[in-house]
Amino acid sequence: MIRRTFPILGVLTAVLLSYGLYEALIGAPTEQSMGDVQRIFYYHAPSAWTAFLLFGINFVASVVYLIQRSIKADIIALVTAEVGVVFCTVVLVTGPIWARPVWGIWWTWDIRLTSTLVLWLIYVSYLILRRFSSSGQTPLMAAVIAIFGALDVPLVYFSIRFFRTQHPQPVIGGEGSIDPKMLQVALINWAGFLCFACLVCWSRYRLELLQREVEETEALEALLDSRKAQ
Amino acid sequence: MSAITNVARASLSKDLRLEWRSKDAINSMLFFALLVVVIFSFSFDPTAEESRRIAGGLVWVAFLFAAVVALNQTWARELRNQVLDAYRVSPAPANALFLAKAFGNFIFVIVLETFMTPLFIVFYNLRALGPAYQLLIVSALGTWALVVNGTFFAAMSLRTRSREIMLPLLLFPISIPALLATVEATTAILTGDFSAKFWIVLLAAYNVVFTTACLLLFDTVLNAE
Numbered sequence: 459m460i461r462r463t464f465p466i467l468g469v470l471t472a473v474l475l476s477y478g479l480y481e482a483l484i485g486a487p488t489e490q491s492m493g494d495v496q497r498i499f500y501y502h503a504p505s506a507w508t509a510f511l512l513f514g515i516n517f518v519a520s521v522v523y524l525i526q527r528s529i530k531a532d533i534i535a536l537v538t539a540e541v542g543v544v545f546c547t548v549v550l551v552t553g554p555i556w557a558r559p560v561w562g563i564w565w566t567w568d569i570r571l572t573s574t575l576v577l578w579l580i581y582v583s584y585l586i587l588r589r590f591s592s593s594g595q596t597p598l599m600a601a602v603i604a605i606f607g608a609l610d611v612p613l614v615y616f617s618i619r620f621f622r623t624q625h626p627q628p629v630i631g632g633e634g635s636i637d638p639k640m641l642q643v644a645l646i647n648w649a650g651f652l653c654f655a656c657l658v659c660w661s662r663y664r665l666e667l668l669q670r671e672v673e674e675t676e677a678l679e680a681l682l683d684s685r686k687a688q
Numbered sequence: 689m690s691a692i693t694n695v696a697r698a699s700l701s702k703d704l705r706l707e708w709r710s711k712d713a714i715n716s717m718l719f720f721a722l723l724v725v726v727i728f729s730f731s732f733d734p735t736a737e738e739s740r741r742i743a744g745g746l747v748w749v750a751f752l753f754a755a756v757v758a759l760n761q762t763w764a765r766e767l768r769n770q771v772l773d774a775y776r777v778s779p780a781p782a783n784a785l786f787l788a789k790a791f792g793n794f795i796f797v798i799v800l801e802t803f804m805t806p807l808f809i810v811f812y813n814l815r816a817l818g819p820a821y822q823l824l825i826v827s828a829l830g831t832w833a834l835v836v837n838g839t840f841f842a843a844m845s846l847r848t849r850s851r852e853i854m855l856p857l858l859l860f861p862i863s864i865p866a867l868l869a870t871v872e873a874t875t876a877i878l879t880g881d882f883s884a885k886f887w888i889v890l891l892a893a894y895n896v897v898f899t900t901a902c903l904l905l906f907d908t909v910l911n912a913e
Contacts, residue, residue, distance in 0.1 A: 598912045
């Protein structure tokens, strides 16, 4: 079952991503005022949706880990955080590339930009914690940080919203209505990104599971060797 | 309930007595904050009008950095002679220990702020144009916001390698809304341009949310093995 689904998912991802690329560059209509720069939207927005979804899964998996202490939930939390940070980085890099020609500035402390950046910072610190903590307690510490991060997000959102209304900026990120074709292209790309995220998470999950098995076996062997030596 | 208050009081008075005799945390914090004030002061050299706008940020960045110095020392003392392990096997409630440590740090940072504020006023030529009494509320809430999570994360980073670096890496991202609220409220009061009410409410909400979270999860973190 797994052996067959994995390549199918891989082919599906490749098809969706190449079709999405074609549609984004050629198929979709050119935006009236922004021109071709707007096409980065087809990568920017779907990446953001994917990243937020992955962070959501990370939060749920962390809560499940705290309740059940299941290793699988911990590994899911780990891989979704890793892949989520990658997608979030794509969002934070493509955003300024678009903003510079359209808004005239690379960055502004707008509500969405700031919330995304803070989310990225929280999850990078999450990954650093996982790297630095001593192995036995890593899952627990990471789950606690994930919950603190999730509690933080609404507070960040409200604080920035008020911050902006206090200091109005010439930049307005209002969207207005969107051409149905444009939305369609964005959704195709999103489907491609989701399949790709699934694929990466899946292989990372299996790798991590094997890695832990190897570590366990090595620890067990070391224990048996020391017994024999005695 | 009385068990919590008794244990917390005993632990807090022990910490305060130790600090009173050694003055480790407070001295290093004070000198560190002094250095930050001096360095900021001559790198920016602002006029009175400018300094009113930027002082809120400078003051709190200095306090934040100095608070990390104290927070890092919070649990180190308990590691020697396995005090923390003894605490774990004792029937005393874990939250009592947490509250004692958090209140202890709160007192240290408040003392630091009391000493440093006059210096800031001298170096930056400050005078509040808004209601100055609100600064007391803001500093109490802002300090608690830093200290409650800081104490919690310091306990977590005990279990990591290079724990002194780990604490700010965990604390700063989570504290962004609290810092923003504190800085904005201070600026609002200093310049008198706008009301600080929203930021005070946000700080209070932040404190309620994270104090609850810390109390609910501290037991798990303390006994993690």
